[in-house]
Amino acid sequence: MGYDIWNRRYTGSKYKLSEWIIDLIENNCVGNSFCDIFAGTGIISYSMLDKVNSLFINDFLFSNEIIYKAFFENAPYNMTKLENIKEQCNKENVKNLSDNYCSKWYGNRFFSYNDAKLIGYIRDNIETLKNEFNEKEICILIASLLYSADKVANTVGHYDAYIKGKNIEDKFIFDLINPYDTREKDIVITRYDANEYARDLKCDIVYIDPPYNSRQYSRFYHVLENIASWEKPMLYGEALKPAPQNMSEYCRSSAPIAFKKLIDALNCKYIVVSYNNTYKSKSSSSKNKITLEEIRSILENKGTVKVFDKSHRYFNAGKSDFTDHKEYIFIVKVGD
Numbered sequence: 262m263g264y265d266i267w268n269r270r271y272t273g274s275k276y277k278l279s280e281w282i283i284d285l286i287e288n289n290c291v292g293n294s295f296c297d298i299f300a301g302t303g304i305i306s307y308s309m310l311d312k313v314n315s316l317f318i319n320d321f322l323f324s325n326e327i328i329y330k331a332f333f334e335n336a337p338y339n340m341t342k343l344e345n346i347k348e349q350c351n352k353e354n355v356k357n358l359s360d361n362y363c364s365k366w367y368g369n370r371f372f373s374y375n376d377a378k379l380i381g382y383i384r385d386n387i388e389t390l391k392n393e394f395n396e397k398e399i400c401i402l403i404a405s406l407l408y409s410a411d412k413v414a415n416t417v418g419h420y421d422a423y424i425k426g427k428n429i430e431d432k433f434i435f436d437l438i439n440p441y442d443t444r445e446k447d448i449v450i451t452r453y454d455a456n457e458y459a460r461d462l463k464c465d466i467v468y469i470d471p472p473y474n475s476r477q478y479s480r481f482y483h484v485l486e487n488i489a490s491w492e493k494p495m496l497y498g499e500a501l502k503p504a505p506q507n508m509s510e511y512c513r514s515s516a517p518i519a520f521k522k523l524i525d526a527l528n529c530k531y532i533v534v535s536y537n538n539t540y541k542s543k544s545s546s547s548k549n550k551i552t553l554e555e556i557r558s559i560l561e562n563k564g565t566v567k568v569f570d571k572s573h574r575y576f577n578a579g580k581s582d583f584t585d586h587k588e589y590i591f592i593v594k595v596g597d
């Protein structure tokens with residue numbers, strides 16, 4: 262059993278579109294190195310793993326970086342030792358555990374009280390293992406905790422709010438992720454702002470899948486960010502969020518400017534861009550920030566552009582008020 266990289270709920274995940282996207286990349290691009298510069302769940306990196314020698318995986322969230330290291334980092338790990346930790350954690354009697362950071366803030370809100378207590382206990386426990394386990398193993402344990410917690414969270418799939426007025430059941434089970442075999446590959450995992458990273462990156466194919474609207478990922482996934490970084494900050498408001506960090510320019514009205522700077526800075530042979538056509542949504546927070554015309558004209562400065570589209574109903578937490586969704590892929594052959 263165990264978790265695969267796509268076993269999580271993530272706004273904008275390309276899991277269901279990955280076959281289409283990878284086919285387009287294979288049929289229109291040539292190269293041996295691939296960069297997933299807004300990698301999100303990492304599903305597109307995973308899908309490119311057997312197609313290139315070098316993979317650059319980047320996203321500015323802490324939780325995502327840990328998840329990529331856990332699944333992809335080319336480093337040794339001892340699964341038997343990790344299974345033993347998993348079994349010990351699952352044998353704990355939650356009634357004997359003391360209250361902790363997670364149970365205090367998230368108990369009876371984002372998780373049942375007992376589940377929150379177990380999650381906080383396991384996260385504290387992982388900190389104490391840092392002398393006995395290497396970095397890859399610690400990342401596997403934290404990523405496993407993130408996937409296990411996300412599976413039982415009392416939400417509609419993100420952490421902008423928890424579901425109120427519900428008797429939350431105890432459901433948490435600590436299960437491990439299944440890391441991938443990357444021994445033959447060069448894997449580079451980073452946590453940079455994409456625009457800064459683009460200036461130093463040298464790579465054949467760059468895949469760009471930025472946020473499309475004003476919903477900030479660091480605010481949507483703050484609970485996972487908090488469990489990953491484990492600095493135990495004060496939390497604020499109804500949704501118990503920490504002070505803002507990693508706020509993306511792509512979620513603001515300045516998104517077209519940020520996109521142009523990113524494209525201008527890239528030094529690569531092919532650029533592949535994902536975007537969709539959510540411009541007419543009733544909810545202003547789900548309206549796209551860059552027009553398809555702006556994307557095309559910015560890309561045309563860089564080379565020949567091909568555009569592909571596909572009808573798709575994407576995950577938006579069940580509040581769909583817009584039925585004609587289309588996903589777009591722009592492919593640029595740079596310098597052509």
Ligand SMILES: C[S@@+](CC[C@H](N)C(=O)[O-])C[C@H]1O[C@@H](n2cnc3c(N)ncnc32)[C@H](O)[C@@H]1O
Pocket residue numbers: 271272273274275276298299300301302303304305319320321322325453454455456470471472473478479509510511
């Ligand atoms: C649409 S999602 C990517 C989804 C991904 N392709 C997948 O299939 O799961 C956009 C991602 O960009 C990240 N992000 C937003 N602004 C960023 C920035 N300026 N630099 C790096 N990452 C950023 C977010 O954390 C989020 O994971």
